[in-house]
Every structure is written in structure tokens, then in C-alpha cells.
Amino acid sequence: MAEAELHKERLQALAEKRKRQSEIEDKRRQLDDLVLQLQHLKSKAMRERWLLQGTPPGTNDEDDGRRRQLEKDEEQGKRLEDTIHRLESEIGLLESEECQISAKEQILRERLRKTERSIEDLQKVREHSSTQRKRTLIYTDRENIHLHRQREREHSSTQRERENIHLHREREREHSSTQTERERTLIY
Numbered sequence: 001m002a003e004a005e006l007h008k009e010r011l012q013a014l015a016e017k018r019k020r021q022s023e024i025e026d027k028r029r030q031l032d033d034l035v036l037q038l039q040h041l042k043s044k045a046m047r048e049r050w051l052l053q054g055t056p057p058g059t060n061d062e063d064d065g066r067r068r069q070l071e072k073d074e075e076q077g078k079r080l081e082d083t084i085h086r087l088e089s090e091i092g093l094l095e096s097e098e099c100q101i102s103a104k105e106q107i108l109r110e111r112l113r114k115t116e117r118s119i120e121d122l123q124k125v126r127e128h129s130s131t132q133r134k135r136t137l138i139y140t141d142r143e144n145i146h147l148h149r150q151r152e153r154e155h156s157s158t159q160r161e162r163e164n165i166h167l168h169r170e171r172e173r174e175h176s177s178t179q180t181e182r183e184r185t186l187i188y
Contacts, residue, residue: 003115006108013105020098021154024091028161031087035168038080042172045073046179095158 048070055063 003112006112006115010105010108010112013101013108017098017101017105020094020101024094024098027087027091027094031084031091031165034080034084034087035165038077038084039172041073041077041080042176045070045077048073 048066052063052066052070
């Protein structure tokens, strides 16, 4: 009976873990979309600033329209940055929850192994057969190897995504500072 409860708890933990992983993937997709939108807005705003350089305010309606659009774009960019930071925080929380669930699942798996070993020992005494025990151990080892490989893939994928986002932000900063330098040079 206790073994059945352990199996049930472990399956629930695995389901929760899959749910968190799915949520994390969804949030990452949203984050990627927002980063692309922010890039687009920044490049658009940079173009508008360049077009407005050297024209005094109130020169014509077209320039005033551009200035208003530029202000709108900059406000929208700030909102997007806030949303990006919020999503990053949510992803961090979800990853933390996933780690906790994984730890819980690992504990349950260990408890199940102990229970299975007890049952196997009783079967061994009754049946004098070690065949079942060997199969269980081989299956458990294969499962552990599979889970270990899966965790390594997930970890490397997460790390690559973080590195890509970091590189993307660095490029944005470099591009922004280069553009500012160009604007200053053009002004003087």
C-alpha cells in the first residue's frame, strides 16, 4: 500500500514538473517575442531621432508628428523593458519551483527504490530467483541514465538561452553607444 502511495506521489511530482517546464517554455517564447519587439522599437526610434536631427521643434507638422511618435515609441519601449524584466523574474521563480519539484521527485524515487529492494528481498527468499531483481536494477539504471542525460540537455539549453539573451543585450548596448557617438559627432 505504501509503495502505491509513493508511486502516486512521484507521478504527481512528475506531472507538476512537466507543467512547470511547459510554463517556462511559454514564458521564454513570450520573452523572445518581446525582445524582438523592443529591438524593433529601438531601431525605429533611432531612425526617427536621426531624421529629426537639426530640425528645430515646431518647424512643420510632419516633424511634430515624428516627435510625438518618437515619444510614444520610447514609452512603449519602457513598458516592454518592464514586461521583459517581469517575465525574467517569473521564469526564475518557475525554474526554482521546478528544482524543488525535482528534488521532491528524487526523494520519492529513492524511497521507492528502498521499498522495491525490500520486496525483492522477500521474493528472493520465497522464490530463490534473482532474475527479477537484475531486470529491475537494469531498468532503474537505464532510467537514471536517461534522466541524467535529459537534465544535462535541459541545463545546457537553458544556459545557451541565457547566454544568447546576455549577448543580445550587450550588442544592444554597444549599438546604442555607437549610435549616440555618431549622433554627437553629427551634432558638432
